[in-house]
Structures are given as C-alpha cells and as structure tokens.
Amino acid sequence: MTALHDLPFSAQSGVIDVPFDAVRLKLLELAGSFDLAVKEQHQPRTTTVLTVSGGIGITSSQTGVCLQIASETAQNLQELRESVVQLVAAMSAKAAEALRWSDAPDAGRHPSTLHRAHVVSIARLGSTFLRVVLRCETLEAFSDTSIHFRLVLPPTAEAPLTLPTVAQNGVLTWPKGDQAPHRPVYTVRALDRPQGLLTFDVFRHAASRTEHWADHAQRDDVVFFTGPSGGGIPDALNLNLFADETGLPAVARFLESLPAEAKGRVFLKGDVQTQATYPMPDHAGFVVEWVPLAEGALSDAARDCQAQNPGQFLWFAAGSSEVDLLRKSVKSRFPSGTPGASYIVAFWSPKGR
Secondary structure: OOOHHHOOEEEEEOOEOOOHHHHHHHHHHHHHHHOOEEEEEEOOEEEEEEEOOEEEEEEEEOOEEEEEEEEOOHHHHHHHHHHHHHHHHOOOHHHHHHOOEOOOOOOOOOOOOEEEEEEEEEEEEOOOEEEEEEEEOOOOOOEOOEOEEEEEEOOOOOOOOOOOEEOOOOOEEOOOHHHOOEOOEEEOOEEEOOOOEEEEEEEOOOOOHHHHHHHHOOOOOEEEEEEEEOOOOOOOOEEEEEEOHHHHHHHHHHHHHOOOOOEEEEEEEOOHHHHHHOOOOOOOOEEEEEEOOOOOHHHHHHHHHHHHOOOOEEEEEEEHHHHHHHHHHHHHHOOOOOOOOEEEEEEEOHHHO
8 A cells, every 4th residue: 555655746734623533434434435445553543545646644633633645746636635625624614714734735826737728629429429629738747547627617608717716725716606617527538748639528418518618619719627637547457347428438548548458348328329429449358238228227237247246346437326326236235345446436417417
C-alpha cells in the first residue's frame, strides 16, 4: 500500500473540531462503496484510504482530527480536497468552512483544474452519438490513470457562464440556483498531445443540454471544462466491463489500451442503432454482448457474471439507479468487500441530465 508521504503532491489541515471516530466512519463508508484499500494504526490513531486519485489520511488529536491528502498530480489533489471537505461538511458545515490547508490555495482565483479550450469540430458518430474535438491550452494533467472530466456549460443558452473560484477552505465555489452551470461528466476518448487535441463522444438523448450546446457550437467557440477526475484504464488482466450508452466511450478506450494478454467479457446496454453504429474496437481477449434495455438488466448481468467469476475485476458505469442496484447486490453477497476488486460508478442521474 502506497504511503501518503511517497506521493509528490500533498497537503495537511490544521486540527478541525470534529470527532475522529465520526470522520473515520464516513471515510470507511467511502472505502466500502468503492472497494478502496484501508490501513489503520493505533498509536497515534490513524486511518488511511487509497482512492483512484491518491490517498486520504486522518489522525486523531486531543481536540479533534487532522486531515492529509496526497496524490500524483495537483489536479487529483484538488479532487481529493473537494471530497474531503464534502465529507466533513456532512458532519459539520461550520468545520468544513473553517478548514485550511498547508498548501494555502489562493482564495478568489480560478482553480488549476479549470481548463479553457476551443471547438475544433463536432460531427455525428453513428446515429446516437456526437464526436467533439477540442483544442486545449494544455493537456499535461491528463493520463491513462484519470480519463474523465466535466464540461462547464451555461445554465441555459441565453444565460451567461460564471466560472468557479477557490474558497478559503480550498474547494470550488460554484454559482447556485438559476445561475448554476451544467457540469456533465465525459470520458476522454483520445488525446493528441502534439496538437493539443482532446476528443470525447456525447450520447444523444432527449433533453440533453450538451447536445443542445453541440448543435449550436461553432468552430473556435470557447468552452471550459474541469478535470481530470475519476478512474483510469483498469490495471488488471482479468476483468469484466459493463456500461450503458454513457459508458461506451470509456469501454472503447479500454479495449484500445488494454494489453494483448488481457481478457474478459464486455456487457453493453444500448438500442439497436447504438449497437450497429457506435465504433467499438475489437480486442482478441474480450467477447462483447448486448443486454436488454430494461431497467436493472445491466446490474443483473454484472451480478451473475461476477458470481461465476469472483476473482475478476469488475468495472461498471451506468445511471445512478443501476449503480445503486449493483452496489446493494455486491454488499449483500460480499459484505466485507475486497479492496481494489471493482470500480462501480454512476455516470449520470435523472436529475443531472
């Protein structure tokens, strides 16, 4: 297990007025939800959890708890900071607001995770997707270990876009209510570093605000996004992949990038047009199957497949309802969990589309 002090980017908080056991419980809940590795010791009392973005550590103090975050990149460190402050806020909004970090992010500035880009092209990809290519000012933060990002779009076509700034506790401050921007998650389908190009695919569906933006965007239009965030290409040779339409670009990138000796099964959810027209790469070690569109079909397939292959890594991305069904099934079947055995994530929710 990687020690936090071995990672190049780190930050510590002062003592915050929240009981160690309360923070520990929240941290263990997070670890349990994502099969994350946990290390604990008693003198002093510490709990450390490794995530796909780095590590989070807590240490007991006479008057509360101290927090530590560490990561391979500055962008992932900011992602961890957001997660930790959100975790503390669930217990004490006052303590979360009072948090201060040793690397002292400058309050009021735009965050380092915010990127500016220009539209190069937007084209139909089959009958149910759009392919968007952006020219970015820098792509150095993106790698195979963190391949997702969030577009930052105006709340409506007529409304101005207000960009986030950094608050004193290090988290991003976003406009609220009617001024809140739309921030959907997408997967980097391809990177061309010499040309500064980032490519991603957009699933077209009813009332998609991203599709509305794409239909009206012009070449050289400015667009903003935050990231990278989330997981990367699985570091496993025996794995099973499950995705609805929103996860197809991630699975496509995996099949292109996984080594030749990797093997497993791929279960995808999409209509007949998606099956016929989305360009899914071939990989000799994987068999691709399509599941029915019915609610729960993808999580059922994952549950059954993992019951037959309990030692294989599980990667699952879909809507929040499918994810909730699978997590409940995994916890009931394997209540203790196995760190690093799965990555189960909601790419969308009905409210966020």
